[in-house]
Amino acid sequence: SNEFFQDEAELSNTFQADEVLKTHINAVIPEAYKKEIVNHLNTVGEKAAGEWLQLSRVAEEQKPVLTQFDSRGKRIDHIAISREWQQLEKAAATEGIVATAYERRQDEFSRVYQMALLYLYAPSSAFFACPLAMTDGAARAIELHGDEKLKAHAFKNLTSRDPAKFWTSGQWMTERTGGSDVSGTSTVAKKVEGRNYLLSGTKWFTSATTSQMALTLARPEGGAEGSRGLSLYYIELRDAQGTLNNIEVHRLKNKLGTDALPTAELTLHETPAVLMGNEGEGVKRIASVLNITRIYNSICAVSHMRRGLDLAKSYATKRRAFGKLLVDHPLHRKTLEELEVEFRKCFQLTFYVASLLGKEEVGKASESERILLRALTPIVKLYTAKKCIAVTSEVLESFGGAGYIENTYIPRLLRDAQVFSIWEGTTNVLALDFLRACEKERALEALSAHFDMTGLARFQKYSPEEQMTHARELAFAVAESVIAGLNQV
Numbered sequence: 486s487n488e489f490f491q492d493e494a495e496l497s498n499t500f501q502a503d504e505v506l507k508t509h510i511n512a513v514i515p516e517a518y519k520k521e522i523v524n525h526l527n528t529v530g531e532k533a534a535g536e537w538l539q540l541s542r543v544a545e546e547q548k549p550v551l552t553q554f555d556s557r558g559k560r561i562d563h564i565a566i567s568r569e570w571q572q573l574e575k576a577a578a579t580e581g582i583v584a585t586a587y588e589r590r591q592d593e594f595s596r597v598y599q600m601a602l603l604y605l606y607a608p609s610s611a612f613f614a615c616p617l618a619m620t621d622g623a624a625r626a627i628e629l630h631g632d633e634k635l636k637a638h639a640f641k642n643l644t645s646r647d648p649a650k651f652w653t654s655g656q657w658m659t660e661r662t663g664g665s666d667v668s669g670t671s672t673v674a675k676k677v678e679g680r681n682y683l684l685s686g687t688k689w690f691t692s693a694t695t696s697q698m699a700l701t702l703a704r705p706e707g708g709a710e711g712s713r714g715l716s717l718y719y720i721e722l723r724d725a726q727g728t729l730n731n732i733e734v735h736r737l738k739n740k741l742g743t744d745a746l747p748t749a750e751l752t753l754h755e756t757p758a759v760l761m762g763n764e765g766e767g768v769k770r771i772a773s774v775l776n777i778t779r780i781y782n783s784i785c786a787v788s789h790m791r792r793g794l795d796l797a798k799s800y801a802t803k804r805r806a807f808g809k810l811l812v813d814h815p816l817h818r819k820t821l822e823e824l825e826v827e828f829r830k831c832f833q834l835t836f837y838v839a840s841l842l843g844k845e846e847v848g849k850a851s852e853s854e855r856i857l858l859r860a861l862t863p864i865v866k867l868y869t870a871k872k873c874i875a876v877t878s879e880v881l882e883s884f885g886g887a888g889y890i891e892n893t894y895i896p897r898l899l900r901d902a903q904v905f906s907i908w909e910g911t912t913n914v915l916a917l918d919f920l921r922a923c924e925k926e927r928a929l930e931a932l933s934a935h936f937d938m939t940g941l942a943r944f945q946k947y948s949p950e951e952q953m954t955h956a957r958e959l960a961f962a963v964a965e966s967v968i969a970g971l972n973q974v
């Protein structure tokens with residue numbers, strides 16, 4: 486019959502198709518590492534457009550299921566996740582998405598390499614990138630603050646390439662009293678002996694609850710009020726038989742997006758835990774996790790934009806209106822080109838911050854680069870998250886009515902985009918974190934040494950109170966100034 490059916494948007498090898506990523510890798514990676522990295526990214530780009538894309542679509546249709554009791558009425562709190570999500574976990578281990586950053590075989594370039602892998606993997610991972618973020622953050626926290634036992638055991642598993650040994654980690658900070666403000670944390674840590682404690686209390690958001698371990702905040706008995714009384718603890722979720730270590734899972738959250746990812750509410754009842762760092766240093770120590778997960782969030786937001794734009798561009802070559810393909814309408818083309826510019830700006834900023842992280846971790850960052858990393862981490866996270874939501878909304882509209890229909894997979898892109906600005910610190914909280922870095926580390930001086938910051942003069946005239954009111958504007962202005970500087974390099 487000659488009935489009309491619209492062809493769908495298609496993806497091809499997402500490394501091959503990505504001129505921005507290819508150009509960047511070519512420009513920043515030294516010749517000695519280039520061939521190996523490009524070959525690997527090429528293989529990963531093929532999977533991201535094929536095998537992993539299919540797995541992620543099936544995984545996203547199967548929300549995790551919590552079973553609290555077995556047939557005999559015994560409490561088990563088992564969370565079932567799809568086989569497809571488990572396969573995406575195996576793929577992450579095999580490709581070495583976390584391991585690459587800790588083997589450091591490419592010296593200071595290991596992070597850029599790893600972040601490029603993550604960038605290709607994430608949009609086809611049904612948010613397995615989330616547990617990977619926390620896994621990487623936990624590995625870094627153990628590397629910096631863990632004892633020899635944690636380094637010999639947990640760290641090895643978190644950074645393993647063997648799917649049978651690979652562990653993921655959770656990061657449990659949020660309680661009912663607050664996620665931005667953790668000062669009201671009511672989880673209590675009872676000291677047993679040495680660094681061993683028993684934790685009791687309720688955590689309100691715990692993503693990747695199927696992980697083997699978690700890092701969490703609790704208040705040692707008799708500890709000070711507020712956030713300065715909190716400590717950081719390592720826990721293992723299950724014993725050798727697979728039974729939860731005195732943890733009750735109340736329910737899984739019913740979320741706007743991130744459907745394949747389990748996010749639970751749970752209570753610890755004297756769960757064995759190991760202190761990391763010293764008592765009262767909890768927030769300061771968990772900041773090592775946050776500063777990694779915030780860079781992951783930025784990479785994932787940027788690659789989410791890339792995915793949306795790839796689909797929108799493909800659709801524009803297949804859909805006709807008013808006698809022409811969409812791509813041949815100058816206004817539609819300009820609309821997409823403007824989104825492409827937003828994407829490129831986010832890409833440049835994010836990979837610059839990744840390169841600073843890589844330098845810092847091998848001891849090659851100068852003092853001012855260390856401060857730039859500290860100050861730009863909240864900036865890149867908040868900036869890319871907000872841009873991702875705006876770009877993804879336009880991407881959806883570029884599909885017309887089809888963009889609003891579930892089985893095109895486009896509505897999911899918008900629902901998922903919304904999480905990037907909430908978890909790992911909201912926009913306002915991160916803007917204030919930047920102010921904290923300005924105050925503690927003289928970040929504006931360090932930024933001015935590398936970039937033209939004259940556009941920010943008006944902020945320096947503000948009182949501390951006014952600076953807080955305008956912290957968001959300042960954060961966006963800093964991002965724009967750094968991006969402008971990077972584009973001139």
Ligand code: MFK
Pocket residue numbers: 614615616618619656657658659664665666667668692712713768769770772775776778781782785907908909910911914918921925
């Ligand atoms: C897809 C990829 C992404 C995957 C995501 C994974 C799933 C999502 C999981 C989560 O959402 S986990 C929960 C995330 N939670 C947050 O991000 C918390 C948001 N709130 C903040 O970040 C607040 O700013 C914070 C809790 C840190 C503020 O607490 P306080 O008590 O007001 O902190 P304070 O007193 O200013 O700082 C205590 C110390 O920590 C200070 O050091 P000193 O003791 O030396 O003075 C601070 O300088 C230091 N600090 C705080 N933030 C820091 C930091 N140091 C370095 N970097 C930072 N970012």
Ligand code: FAD
Pocket residue numbers: 655656657658659662663664665666690691692693740743748904907908909910911912913914917
């Ligand atoms: P609130 O702090 O109540 O914020 C409400 C609003 O107030 C926000 O807009 C915020 O920007 C604003 N605000 C707060 N303080 C200030 C201020 N000082 N100045 C100006 N504005 C301010 N947490 C975990 O610990 N582990 C997890 O695994 C985890 N997984 C999550 C998964 C999902 C899908 C989601 C949505 C959240 C998850 N969270 C997790 C929780 C998340 O980190 C928090 O929700 C987030 O940090 C915000 O905290 P809150 O919900 O208490 O919001």
